[in-house]
Amino acid sequence: MKVKVLFFGVLAEVTGSDCKYYNEVRSLGDLRLRIQDDFPEIVHYSYRISLNNVILDNEPLLNDGDELALMPPFAGG
C-alpha cells in the first residue's frame, strides 16, 4: 500500500522534507525501518506517530492512502 508520511518540527529539518510518500508498505514496523534507512539520524530524536490525525498507542494495520505523521514533543503556547 501507499502511505503519506509527514515530518514536523525538528524532524522536518533532520529529514530535509516535510512530506514523503512510501509505496508498497507492508506494516507500520516495515515503514519505521524504511524511514530509519532513509534518515538514519532520526533514531536520535524522540517522537510520536499519528495515523490519520490520531496518535498511535499500538501497532495498527495500515491502509492504502493513510496519512502518518512523525511528531516530536509538542511546544505550543
Place this chain on the structure above:
Amino acid sequence: MGIDFLTDGPIKEDVISFYFEKMNKRTDTGGHSIFLGQVRADEISGKKVIAIEYSAYEGMVKTEGDKIKETILLEFTDVRSVDIVHSTGVVRAGEISLFVLVSAGHRQQAIQACTRAVEMIKEALPVWKKEIFNDKSHSWRQNH
C-alpha cells in the same frame, strides 16, 4: 471574520476586538477569562531570542483543539464557550502568539477553566516552535 485555532503570524488587536464584540452580544455569561501568550526575548548562552517560528499539524490541531474544548465544557459545567487562536509562522519577541478566551456564567470557573485550557494546549496541541536568535542561529524548543 472567522477564526478557528490557527492564524498566520502574530495575533493582533483585531482578534481581541472580534471576540470583544462577540462578548457584548451575549447575555448568558457573567465572566470571561482571557489568556495571552507572548514571545519572550529570552537570553540563552549569550544569544537573544528575536522571534519564534511556529509550525503546526493543521488537520490534527482541529481534532485536538475540539477535544480540548469538549473536555473543558464537560469538566466545568458553568463554562459556556472556549475559544482558542494560536499563531503559525514567525512571531517576533513582544508579539502575541496565543489567545484563549473562556466564557462562563460566573468568574470562578472562567478563571479555572482558562488555566486548564492553556495547560491542555501546551500538552496536546500539535504545534512546534523554533526559537530564532539574534545571530540567525536557531533552536527547537519543547514544552515541559
